[in-house]
Amino acid sequence: MRIGSGATLVVSGDGRYYSKDAIQIIIKMAAANGVRCIWVGQNGLLSTPAISAVIRERVGADGSKANGAFILTASHNPGGPHEDFGIKYNMENGGPAPEGITDKIFENTKTIKEYLIAEGLPDVDISTIGVTSFAGPEGQFDVDVFDSASDYVKLMKSIFDFQSIQKLLTSPKFTFCYDALHGVAGAYAKRIFVEELGADESSLLNCVPKEDFGGGHPDPNLTYAKELVARMGLSKTKSEQQPPEFGAAADGDADRNMILGKRFFVTPSDSVAIIAANAVQAIPYFSGGLKGVARSMPTSAALDVVAKHLNLKFFEVPTGWKFFGNLMDAGMCSVCGEESFGTGSDHIREKDGIWAVLAWLSILAYKNKDNLGEEKLVSVEDIVRQHWATYGRHYYTRYDYENVDAGGAKELMAHLVKLQSSLDEVNKIIKGIRSDVSNVVNADEFEYKDPVDGSISKHQGIRYLFEDGSRLVFRLSGTGSEGATIRLYVEQYEKDSSKIGRDSQEALAPLVEVARKLSKMQEFTGRSAPTVIT
Template identity: 50%
Template sequence: LQMAQSLKSESIKTSPIDGQKAGTSGLRKPTKVFTSENYLENFIQATLSALGDSLVGSKLVLGGDGRYFCDVAAGRIVEICAGNGVSEVFVGQNGILSTPTVSCVIRKRQLTGGIVLTASHNPGGPDNDFGVKFKPNGGPAPESFTDKIYANTRSIAEYRVAKGASVDLSKLGRTEFTVDGKPFVVEVGKPRSAYVTSEIVIDSVADYEELMSSIFDFDRLREFIAGGTGCSPTHCMGVMGPYVKRLLCQRLGVPESQAVNCVPLPDFGGGHPDPNLTYAAELVNAMRSGSYDLGLAFDGDGDRNMILGKSGFFVTPCDSLAVLAANLECIPYFKRTGVNGFARSMPTSGAVDLVAKRLGLKCYETESFGTGSDHIREKDGLWAALAWLSVLADKRASVEDIVKAHWAEFGRNFYT
C-alpha cells in the first residue's frame, strides 16, 4: 500500500484533428499519427464525452494487444479517465488484455464499457499501425455511438487530465490518490468493489480463464490431449501468448515448446498478426509434416483464429463456423443453455444457414467477421479453438474427417 497522493484535474487546450472517424472496429491509423500531438488525447476525450451523463462515476476496463505505443497510451488514457470523473478503470497487467477478455470483464463486472488498444490483424511497430476501439456494452460500438465520437472530435476544444494518476502496470499493489478531493485508487491485483473510485490492474488472463472453465470440460480436454492427440505448434501473435500458455499449456497439457511466439512484442517479432495460410506459414509447414493432428493460429488481439488439420488440411472460416454450429452438443455450456440461433457476416458463405435450417433456428447477418458465441458479445479466437478440441474429443475423428462428414450431410459451399 502506498500513501495517498493528492492530484488536481486540469483542462488542456486542443483543437479538432481531421480523420478521427471510427467504425465498429474502432479507429486505426499509422502509429506515427497516433503519437502526434494531441491525437490520442483528442480521440479518448471525444470517446469519453460520448458517454454523456453516464461518464461521471462510470467503470471502464482498459487493455491492449501489446503492440508498440500500448504501454504509453494506457498510461495517458488512465490519466484522462481520472480527469473526467471515471470512478474505476480496470487495467490488464502490463496493459495487456485480449479483445474477448475485455468483453468478458465488462459483462462479469457489469462495467460501463471498455477501451481496447489494438489495430487487430494489422502489423504493429513505430512504422506500422495502432488503433483504439471502445466497447460500450462488451460488443462492437454501434454506429450511433461512433457518430457521437466523431461529432465530438470535430468540435473538441479541450481535454481533461489528472497528471500523475497512473502506476507501473507490471507490479502488483495498491496506490491511493485523491483527484479534486475525491478518492482514486490504483490497484494491481484483484479488484475490491468497496472502493468508490479506483483504477484496478487485473490479471490479464484470470477472468477469461474462469469463463472458459465454465463453458468447456477442461478435464476431458486434458485427458483427450494426454491420450495422444498432437496439438501443433500454436502460432500466436500479440496478446495471445499468455492466454495460450495458461489455458492450452498449463490447463490442458499442450507442451510449451509447441506454443510459438508467446511473448507479446511491440512489433509482433516482425510478423503479420493475421491468422491465414500466408502469414502463418511456419504453422502450415509444421502441419504438412503430418506429425500433428490440430493446428491453431490467432491474430494480435485474440478475436480471430485459423484451424488446420493433419497434413495441413485447411478449415475455411465459413466451414469452421458451420461445423461448430452443427456440433454444439459437444460443449457443456450449450447443453445447459441451449442454442437460440446463429449469425454470420455478410461475406461469410451460407454454410451455417444450412445448419440453422436443419435445426429450425434463425440465422442473422452481422457486420464483423470471426467466430464466437453468446458467452461474450464479441468474436473469440481461443473459444473457437477450445470448441474444436471439444468436437474432436467427442467425435474421436480427425479434423478432415469431421469436415468431410459435415459436407456429406449438409452440402459444401463454395465462393464463385
C-alpha cells in the same frame, strides 16, 4: 459534473507499440474527468474477448462493475513504430460501440477545443498486480491492475468440459500446435493449453507478446501464419516431421482464429457451421439447445444449411460484430461467425479466437471419446468431410486486393452497381467470359434492417446471386491505414456427394474468372493478382 463522473473503465490491449504510453495518458485523462476507477490488465495486456468478459463478469473490490472499455488494438494489422495503432470503445454489454455512439464521437472530434488531463499524476506501475489510489477531482481515484487471464480462464472452464479436452490433448495419439503470432493470445495460451489442459509447452509457437509482433503480420491466415502452416504440412516446403493432428492461430488481439488439421485447412465459413452443428452434443454450455445462429453477409451459406436442417433461427447480418451483439442481447442468437476468421457465441459480445479453438477441441474430444486408444483418431479432416457429406459443400474463397488506389476502388464499385440495372446485360457479359457459368438471377447492394432496434444499414456490399446458388460479393474495407482494400468473395454450393472432393481452386476457377472480368479489376486497380487469397 465531469463526463466520466463515478465510472469504472477498463483500459488494456494487445500490447502493440505505444500501448503502454497510451494507457498512462488515458489514466491521467480519466482521473481529470472524474472517473472513479480504471482497471488495467497486468502489463497492459488483455485480449479483446477477455475485455468483453471482464466488462460482463468482473466485480471490483468495492462491488463496482465496468461501464465500458478502451481497447488498444489495431486488430490483425501490423504493429511497431511505423505500423498501426488503434483504439476501440466497448459498451456496458461488452460489445463494440454502435454506430450511433461512434458517429457522435467522430462529430465531437471536429469541434473539440480543449481536454482535461491530470498531468501531475505519476505513472502507474502496470506490471504489478494491485490497487493504486490517488486523490481525484471528485474523491478517491483508483487504478486496479489485475491478472490478465484469471477471469477469462474461469469463463472458459464454465463453458467447456476441460476434463474431456485434457484427455484428448494428453493422448499419445493426438498432437497439437497453437501459434499466437506474438500477439496477446500468448498471455492466455500457456495458462489454458499447458497448465489447465496438459498440452506440452513445445506445442506453443510465438506465444511471447511483442510490441511489433516479432516483425510479422498478426493475421491468422495461410499467407501470414507461415510457421504454423509449415508445421501443419501445408507449405510448399516439404518437411520430414509428421504434422500435428490439430493446429490453430490467433491474430494480434486474439479475437480471430484459424483452424487447421494435418495438411488440411478449415475455412472460417465451414468452421462456424461445424461448430453449430455439433455444439449441443460437444459443448456443455449449449446442452439446452441453440437460441439461433447468424453469419455476416459475405460468409458462405454453410451455416444457413445447418440452421435449416436443425430448425434453428437464422440471421444474415452486415459485417461488424455489433450486429451479432444486438441479436445476442435479445436472446436470439447463440453461435455466430464471419468469413474473416471471426467466430464466437453469446458468452461475450466479441468474436473469440481461443473460444473457437476450445470449441474445435471439444468436438474432437467428443468424436474420439470412445477411441482414444485406437490406432487412428477421428481427424479434423474427417469431421469436415463428414459435414460436407451431410450438408453439402460450399466451395469458397476470398481475394483481398490490399492498399489499392481509393479512387480506383470506388470507381470499380460504382461500375458494379451500375451493371445491376440490367441483368440481361450482365448475363450477356458473363456468357462472353465463361459459357459454363449459370445466369445471375438477382443482384443488389445488401441492406439490413435490425430485427431488434429497427436500424437500417445500407451499402453493405455488392452481391451477384446465381441460379445454381453461386454467389459473387464485392466489398470495400477500411481496416488498414493506407489506401483501400477490395474484398472479393466467391462461393459455389455443391450437394452432389460425388463432387464434394474436388480441388477448391478448380471448382471455383470459372466464377473467379467471371468476377475479375466482370468487375474490370485490373483496369480499375492495376492489380493482376490479389495480395492475399484465403
